[in-house]
Amino acid sequence: MPDRTTHWQTVYATKAESEVSWFQDSPAISLEMIRAATPDRSAAIIDIGGGASRLADALLHEGYRNLAVLDLSANALDAAKQRIGPAASAVDWIVADATTWRPARTYDVWHDRAAFHFLTDPRDRAAYVERLRTAVAPGGHVIIATFAPDGPEKCSGLPVQRHDSASLSGELGPDFELVETRSETHQTPWHSTQAFQFSRFRRRS
Numbered sequence: 753m754p755d756r757t758t759h760w761q762t763v764y765a766t767k768a769e770s771e772v773s774w775f776q777d778s779p780a781i782s783l784e785m786i787r788a789a790t791p792d793r794s795a796a797i798i799d800i801g802g803g804a805s806r807l808a809d810a811l812l813h814e815g816y817r818n819l820a821v822l823d824l825s826a827n828a829l830d831a832a833k834q835r836i837g838p839a840a841s842a843v844d845w846i847v848a849d850a851t852t853w854r855p856a857r858t859y860d861v862w863h864d865r866a867a868f869h870f871l872t873d874p875r876d877r878a879a880y881v882e883r884l885r886t887a888v889a890p891g892g893h894v895i896i897a898t899f900a901p902d903g904p905e906k907c908s909g910l911p912v913q914r915h916d917s918a919s920l921s922g923e924l925g926p927d928f929e930l931v932e933t934r935s936e937t938h939q940t941p942w943h944s945t946q947a948f949q950f951s952r953f954r955r956r957s
Contacts, residue, residue: 756849756870757824779807781936782865782895785952786811788932789893794818795860798887800850801867803828804835812839820844822853851879855887862887862894866948868920869898869912877913877923884924894928894953896920900935903947917951928953 786797793815799807802821809832811819819842823829826847833840846853850867862884871877888894898915899907906912915923917933936948 776806776938779805779810779865781934781950782807782863782897783810783814785895785932785934785950786816786861786863787814789861789895789952789954792860796820796858796889797861797863798822798859800862800864802832804831805865806835807863807865808832808840808843809836812836812842817842820846820859822846822848822850824849850883851876853883855883857887858889858892859887860889860892862892864895865897865950866899866907868896869915870907870910872911872913881923881925885927888955890955890957892955893931894924894955895950896953897936897948897950900947900949903949915951916949920951921953924953927956929956 790797794817796818797811797816798820799805800822801824802808803823803825808819808821821829821832821843824847829845829847833845836843851871868877868880871880884894898920899912901914901916903914904912905914917930921928921930931952931954933949933951936950938946938948940946
């Protein structure tokens, strides 16, 4: 099996933005949770595993101006940059693996829709949380969306680790307080449905 980077580079080299199961025309729940976490448009926000997601577009449209997007796939980030156009220069685009990345700064909001559930090895999850703890400022928020316990067992040909808010709380540890959790029935571009859960945590000061 190819490594993670090769896998995702291939996915985004061979499929259009709307040809992947996780495509969303509008990332509504993510936007609502980010607004609830911080109405401050100067807040530092990072989207982990953002790929070609339209979240950066939506946040820029709403006036957020301190944004970063991290993904394994340079192809995915290039697709997002081309779609956004000149405004993309305001975003910090980071090609990295969230389990080995070395954050150079802290963020007020860490957002991840559907990257964490690909970490089926406990060692990878621990490495991810270590980076998260380095990157999220005290009082900052963590928003993680994954397949729910009744969601798919695989995505893009890869196994996933499904979660609920309790299992995510266990992964993050006692320094992170659960603020809210929401369910979503995501409709794929080919009209099948997938059960997601979104959980928002606040890092205790």
